[in-house]
Amino acid sequence: MTERGDLLDFPGADELIAAGDVAPPAPEAVTAARTALAQAVRRETTPVVVPLRGRAVPRRRRFLVAAAAVAVITAGAVAYPALDLGGSPAATASAAQFLDEMAGVAADSPAAATSPYWKVHMETVNQDDGNATTTTYIDRAGRVWTVDANGTVHGPGKGSKTKKWSVGGKWLTWPALDKLPTGQKALTALFPRDAESRRHQVTALLEDSPASPALRATLFRILADTPGVKLIGDVKDSKGRSGVAFEIRWSTIGFSTGPGKDVKYRMTDRYVVDPDTGFLLETTHENHGKNGSAARYTWLELGPADRVG
Known part of the structure; x- marks a missing residue:
């Protein structure tokens, strides 16, 4: 008793x-x-x-x-009350709270400061490519190695592209990401002023970049201040892994087929986060148009590596 x-x-x-x-x-x-x-x-x-x-x-x-x-x-x-962010529908307080919590989790995650490579093992499902699983390793110069399912390694060829991430009007390699400011005001100022464009760049960095714990934490805080973010709650990703999802709905203009023929697409982007690590498990993009389609990107493994393969 x-x-x-x-x-x-x-x-x-x-x-x-x-x-x-x-x-x-x-x-x-x-x-x-x-x-x-x-x-x-x-x-x-x-x-x-x-x-x-x-x-x-x-x-x-x-x-x-x-x-x-x-x-x-x-x-x-x-x-939960809405946050007054102005313009578009505001992020609900619950979504902002969750993203702020993920900022704390991300800040406590291990850094990849001494690792020479960043490994990205992912599954992609979309209308153009079908279903594909890829394993890539990125070094600090941005060079990319791919590893086949049988273990065969393909190194960067002559004139091959480097892996970079977009921040505002610049494309940055791994070392440049490490030089970004981690104060929220200073980092936000580097991204586009348009909230939608900023959100796309921020989530792309959270998806597969080797951003430092401090940088990832600030990226989550920027998302917490983004209009229109909705918390979905506990979900399972396509692989059955437990996570917490948030999503945002937005519109875009498609290709024109002639004067007055522009098509407006309504989209929903959903992000599933591992609440224990702050890393994204999966991203889906759904087109709600007449011939709508969906794309899925599932992050099977993401993190620092000491060697390729």
């Missing part, structure tokens, strides 16, 4: 007991509550014994956390 009393020693415990069996909360409500909880944990410094996602829950925050949990469980869902 003493242990039970300790566990239920928080404001709202009586309401939780009285609620009895209720319908489960919406996935996005649970994800948002977990994210808010993890953020509170990261900000505190006085730990107790109870762990949460590998971290310690601070005693002083326990009452606020418990009250939030009661709200989620008894109400079944939570309405």
Whole structure:
């Protein structure tokens, strides 16, 4: 009884007991509550014994956390206020909270400071290429090696292109990424002012670049301030791996077939993140047009490597 009393020693415990069996909360409500909880944990410094996602829950925050949990469980869902970012529909607070939490996770991830190569093992499914699995290694000069399924290595040939990532109007190799500022204001200023173009460049860096932990953290914070981002919640990717998804809907003009014949495409981009590492597991791009199609990019392995193959 003493242990039970300790566990239920928080404001709202009586309401939780009285609620009895209720319908489960919406996935996005649970994800948002977990994210808010993890953020509170990261900000505190006085730990107790109870762990949460590998971290310690601070005693002083326990009452606020418990009250939030009661709200989620008894109400079944939570309405989160929108962030006023101006212009397009704002990112919901839950999406911003999740992306800010991923910034903290990314900042704590190991760096690839001494590794000579960056390995990208991915599966691509799209209308043009069908289904393809590729393994590439990128060195710090941007040269690319590919490895076949049978282990055959193909080195960069004469005149071969280098791997670069777009930041604003520049294309940067690995060493140049390491020189980017990691302050949010300074880094944001290097990307396009248009929120949609900026989002495309930021997510491309998060997908497969060897960005440092500090840079990845700032990229997530920039996404947290991006209009229109919606948190989907807990999902499984195409390989059955658990992750948390967020998405954004946007429009673009397709190829013109003549005067007045421009086609407007409605798109949905979904990103699945591993909440334990902050790395992307999968990206999908869905076209909602008349002859709509979808493309999927699944990151099977991503990280530093000491050798090719």
